Amino acid sequence: MKIKYLLLLIIGIFFFLSINLYGKDxxxxxxxxxxxxxxxxxxEKFSVLLTMKLDKHWHSYSLNEQIGSEGIGPSTTEITAGPKNVxxxxGKIKAPKPKIEYDSGFEMKVEMYYSxxxxxxxxxxxxxxxxxxxxxxxxxxxxxxxxxxCLPSDDYRVTIGNQIYTPTVGLIEEADTSEIAKTDVDSSSSLRITSNETIKKSRVDATESQKEIESKKGGGILSFLWLAITAGALALLTPCVFPMVPITVSFFAKRAETTxxxxxxxxxxxxxxIIIxxxxxxxxxSVLFGASGIQDFAKSPGVYLFVAGIFLLFTFNLFGAYEIQMPAGLMNKLNTKSMQGKGVGSVILMGLTFSLASFSCTGPLVGAALIAASTGEWxxxxxxxxxFSATLALPFFFLALFPSALSRLPKAGGWxxxxxxxxxxxxxxxxLYFINNALLQWGGGLSREVFLSIWIAIFVMTTLYILGVFKLKLDSAIETIGSVRLIFALSFASITFYxxxxxFGMNLGELEAYVPLSEKPLIAASVADAASGTKTAETGVWLENYEKALVVAKAxxxxxxxxxxxxxxxxxxxxEKNMFPKQNINSLLSKMVKVKLLTDVNEEPYISNKNFQLEKFNSVALPLYVILTPDGKVISTETYTRDEKKFIAFLNKAFKK
Structure with a gap:
């Protein structure tokens, strides 16, 4: 397959996924x-705060009907609610004061909303x-x-979330007055969104990481670059990039045969x-879809399956499956032209795959960059x-060179x-990890037992293969089992027993980041659940609603x-599996009201959780840990770390007077 056709295929896949993922965005x-x-x-009467955000240079029209002397005017914005049986x-809709500008098309002044x-x-x-x-x-x-x-008038259905706000004083009492009431507030300003009158939307609490980033910006370009390089080096120690190690080595090992x-x-x-x-x-x-745009895309089921498909394609290519006579088709063409060819199309595809896998876990620096880009900074x-990406790519550059160096060694055929x-x-x-992630995003997912059973079967087969119990098409016969082969076989057998x-419930250490939880998390969904002592196996009661956590914390x-x-x-x-259960950390957590807010699922209440994180803390990084006072004031924040002492020091801030 020529490079241009491969690139067209990639563009087509991403266009399809983008349309399905973002729809009206x-x-x-x-x-x-x-x-x-x-x-x-x-x-009972209550109110809802509807927030509309428009891209730069775009506007909509007010809720008032506007008709010019010619009997025409802009489309009126209409707001309704449903389902009607719910x-x-x-009463009135309290609308912000629109901007009034002359429209030459309608030859009249019209009321508009920007931003x-x-x-x-x-x-x-x-x-x-x-x-x-x-x-x-x-x-x-x-x-x-x-x-x-202008775009044609269209309907936008907005699900009411579970993050409450404090309404304007007297709003409900005045519900029987005029249908639409204008305020003297400019359309670009913000009403207060609160949680039991403690958290204000107008106030954004910077995380510790953001404060450091802003400090480095003020220190000059070299200071800022060094921070980005350091963040990239630390990202290499996170589980997010580990899956790309075997795929990088295996991909370039196969290419070394023909290039x-x-x-x-x-x-x-x-x-x-990778860098580009x-x-x-x-x-x-970030510019087109907002600060969390690339995260939402990278974590969509379609992208997870796309990455898993590439991994499976390489797997069977390494097994020699495509050497068998097959009907002419896409898989065969990809194999003969892209995977074994001398072009660079498949190498670019690998770089793209790496980037998508890396974006599924966004650290503080990249998260801050995405937020800044979404606001117009470049x-x-x-x-x-x-x-950041250059630092991330450097060790993988050497991993890509490794198979080529091996292929130059004498007698590099059979082994x-x-x-x-x-x-x-x-x-x-x-x-399997990426396939399971796609299933999780669809609300399903493999159980821990099924997932581990499949892994065990794979490593049993690996052990038997190394010992020569069976061979694949391109293998030569094994006459004797040498010491090196035996060491490898014992290593994979040990992994299997592990x-x-x-x-049977044993903690798998680093591997816990990739396998499903032993059971669905037992999360207390209400204060009543918390009072009855619903607990997880390791770290106690977890609420899943911030408002309920505030009630319990105050009480x-x-x-x-x-x-x-x-x-x-x-x-x-x-x-959650390796840091939280540690005795000193679990002891500190047990003295707090714990709330777990999922943000990576494209439905409520998780969308509201993501918006809460972005609007309150100006962050899209995962994980993000926040300690608050009982009335909702921020004490401190932290992100992913391997340093137990650092995390304990963070938790201790909750109890300092």
């Missing part, structure tokens, strides 16, 4: 909706509602325009491919992502093929510990 507007209370009785609009507008909507419940579990929505019909053209003398070229293309795709994808997705985000097959088994095990221990006068985490976040699982 391409129409340059985003919405959130927060209720004034989480539980509403039948017949909620109905029961951001917030509407308070009075609603009446038709049934008892609990927004932690019941679904209701606000529907917005509006027309979007930029400086050159002799091209090892340095391929390694350089691979490294620069990591920087360009991160920057572009210089610091681009140079930080270039320096080299054995090594590629063993790597193929490792890549096969790695692909995994068997995980079936018990305890600090709050928030764990912003994700279903597929490997760094998060590593912390």
């Amino acid at each position: 391409v129409k340059h507007v985003r919405f959130t909706a927060q209720p004034s209370k989480l539980e509403v009785k039948n017949g 909620i109905v609009i029961a 951001k507008a917030e509407f308070e909507i009075i609603l009446k419940a038709k049934n008892d509602i609990n927004f932690n579990k019941d679904k209701a929505f606000i529907n917005v019909n509006l027309e979007l325009c930029d400086t050159a053209s 002799r003398g091209k090892g340095l070229r391929d390694a350089l293309v691979y490294a620069f491919g 795709t990591f920087t360009s994808l991160g920057f572009l997705f 210089f610091h985000p681009i140079i930080s992502m270039i320096a 080299m093929n054995n090594m590629k097959v063993v790597l193929g088994f490792i890549v096969l095990a790695t692909s 995994l068997v221990g995980g079936l 018990e006068n305890k600090p709050i510990f928030i764990d912003f985490t994700g279903r597929t976040c490997t760094n998060c699982k590593k912390m």
Whole structure:
């Protein structure tokens, strides 16, 4: 397959995934909706804060009908609520003051909203509602325009989340007055979003990492670059990049057979491919889809399956499956032209795969760069992502060179093929991790027992293969089992027995970041659950709602510990399985009200959790840990770390007067 066709295939796949993932985000507007209370009785009135954010240079029109002398005018923005058997609009809509500008097309002054507008909507419940579990929505019909053209009016259905806000004083009492009330607040300003009147949206609490980043910016470009390089080096120690080690070695081991003398070229293309795709994808997705755009994309089921598909393709290529006569088709063409050819198309594809796998866990520096890019800044985000990704790519440059060097050794035939097959088994095990992540994002996922059983079967087969119990098509017969082969066989047998221990509850250490939890997390969903003592196996009661955590914290006068985490976040699982259960850390956590907020699922309440993290802490990094006072004031923040003493010092800040 020629490079241009391979690149067209990649572009087509990403276009399809982008359209399915983002839908209406391409129409340059985003919405959130927060209720004034989480539980509403039948017949009770309450309010919802609808926040509309528009891309730069785009605007919509006000809720007032605007008709010019010719009998025409812009489309009126209309707000409704539903389902009608659950909620109905029961009073005025408190709208921000629009900007008034002359429109030459309509030959009149028109009312417009730019950048951001917030509407308070009075609603009446038709049934008892609990927004932690019941679904209701606000529907917005509006027309979007930029400086050159307009998009047709369209409907945007916004699910009401479970992060409450404090309504304007007297709003509910005035619910029977005029239908639309304008305020003197400019459309770019913010109403207060609070949690039991303790957290204000207008106040953003910078995390410790953000304070360090801003300090380095002020120290000059060299200081900032060194921070980015250091962050890249630390990222190499996180579980997120480990799956790319076997796939890198195995891929270039296979290429070394047909591209002799091209090892340095391929390694350089691979490294620069990582840098270019990591920087360009991160920057572009942040500009187009917001700070969490590339994270949402990288964690979508389609991308996980895309990466898993590439891993499986390489696996069977390493097994020699494509040497068998097969019907002409895409897989065969990819094998003959891309995987075994002398071009660099497949190397660029590998760099892209690496970037997507890396973005699934975003650290503080990259998270800050993505947020800055989404607000229009370009210089610091681009140079930080270039320096970060270059540091990340450096060891993989040498890993890409390694197979080429091995192929030059004398008699590199039989044992080299054995090594590629063993790597193929490792890549096969790695692909299961990405497949399971896709299933988790769809609300399913393999159980720990099934996942580990598959891994055990793979490593049993690897051990038997090394011992020569069976061979594949391209293998030569094994006459004797030498000491080196025996050592490898014993190593994989040991891994197998180690995994068997995980079936019976043993902690698997570093591997815990990749395998499913032993059971569905037992998370207390309410204060009643907390009082009854619902606990996880290792670290006690965890609430899943911030508002409930505030209630418990105030009642018990305890600090709050928030764990912003994700279903597929490997760094998060590593912390939760290997750091939290440690005796000293668990002892400190037990003295706090703990709340776990998932942010990587594209449905409520997880979307509201993500928005809460972004708007309150100006961060999209996972994991993010926050300690608050019982009334919701920030004490300190922390991210992923391997340093137990550092994490204990962070937790101790909750108890310092």
